[in-house]
Amino acid sequence: MSTRTIRPGRPAKRAGSLKGLLFFFLLGSVLFFLLKDDPPSVLKPAAPYIAEKYQKGQVATEQEFDTFNEAKAFLADERGAIKRTEDDRYVYLTGPGIGIVDPGGTLNIYQDESLKKRLTYVASGSRLTLRDFGPDVSRIEIAGVSGFVASDRLTLYPVEQSTNRSFYERTGDTLRHYIVANAGLGGWITVGRAPKDVSKRTTDYVEVSTLTKNLRKPTPLSAKELDAFIKNNAPDSPLIGTGKTFKKVERDFDINAAYLLAHAIHESNYGRSTIAREKFNLFGVNATDIAPGQNATAYKSLDDSIRKTGQFIARDYLAPDGKYHRGPFLGNKAKGMNVFYASDPYWSEKIAGILYKMDAF
Incomplete structure (x- = not known):
């Protein structure tokens, strides 16, 4: 009696398996060529400080530094400023600028750097002309007064980064004041009759005669x-x-x-x-x-x-x-009623403008 060996049959080929292998092979090849020359990327954290040097009213050079002292040494005696990277806030100036009074109540202006004898005060949002910056005390001017203030109450801007500034403008015989300020202090007002020596437009402080009546x-x-x-x-x-x-x-x-x-x-x-x-x-x-x-x-x-x-x-x-x-008299922040009656530096000008329209003097 003969014996027959029964061999198992070959499994049926699956067309989908070959197509899947081919897809992944092609995908891997594409990714290999795209990524083979790119090393793993690691973002370098930004340096804490940026120093800017200015020439002819513009940023000439800027450089990042890990410490404030390094940034300050980079500026030396050249015209420039330093700002923090984390909030883009300027923390140091080597020349004139603008100081905006931070929120937190009125800012006292003092006679000298000891900050002991108060001259007057101004409201939050007021923009001061910054003449000399110091880490603790700065010399400023506003509305006819020159004095000293605590530097930590100011948001600083170098002149080169302050394009929008207050100014007086003469229109015929009338003087207008276009005030740039925060906290609702800004806008334009009619101050009074323009003094004869005032040009068409000036950023210098102007005192009209009504203020001294x-x-x-x-x-x-x-x-x-x-x-x-x-x-x-x-x-x-x-x-x-x-x-x-x-x-x-x-x-x-x-x-x-x-x-x-x-x-x-x-x-x-x-x-x-x-x-x-x-x-x-x-x-x-x-x-x-x-x-x-x-x-x-x-x-x-x-x-x-x-x-x-x-x-x-x-x-x-x-x-x-x-x-x-x-x-x-109405005065300004150096003399008259405005010294102590109101924190608005230009309170007296706003009343003087009404008197001018009233033709009261």
Whole structure:
């Protein structure tokens, strides 16, 4: 009896298997040629400081450094600046620049580098002209005053990186001030009659004659003329009809009624501000920068506000022996009422512009 060996049959070929191998082979080949010359990439962290050297108002060279002292040595005595890489904030200047007052309340300006005798103060967001920078104390100018401030309260910019700057511009006989500032302090205002020696445009501080007018002298404007000015500019103003009160306060306390009205118009938007409506406070008395509505003084009526504030200003600001007397005029941050009445460096200019429109002097 013969025996037959049964051999197992060959498995059927799968067409899909060969195609899959071919696909992965081609894919691997492509990736090999694309990546064979590229070494593994490791991003180098940015250096902490960048030093910039300036020539002819532009960045001539810049270089990264691991330490501040290295960056400072690179600048030596050349015109330049250093900024931090992490936030692009300038921390060192070798020449003039701009210093913006950081948030955190008003900034005191002092007479000398010891920062002991205060000259005046300015609001957060004010832009100061930086004359000399120091790591602790810097010399600045703003609104007619020159003094010293704590450097750590300023955001610094070199002149070469400050393209947008405040300036005065003459239009016919009128002077306008285009103010660049933060925190709502910016915009343009009519200051008054342009001095004859002012050119078409200047970034230098300009003082108009209205700023030095004696506010203890009466205005030639009558009560009716004061009311007419209010009505012509704000027909819905609750101040219409208060002309008699302003003139009476003028007689009783030797304070110019037109100035007092212009002050009220500026601070209260013709008596329409929230503080004026809720507290009859027309002059921003005790309306501090931190909590103006909460801290503002409340009065019984508009007439009460005009009378009490007029008496207070005449006594403490205009009288020679007054607590805040720096001259019986609006002034600026170096002299007059603006030294201590308001943190806005150009508060006096805004009131002077209203008086100019009123033709009060």
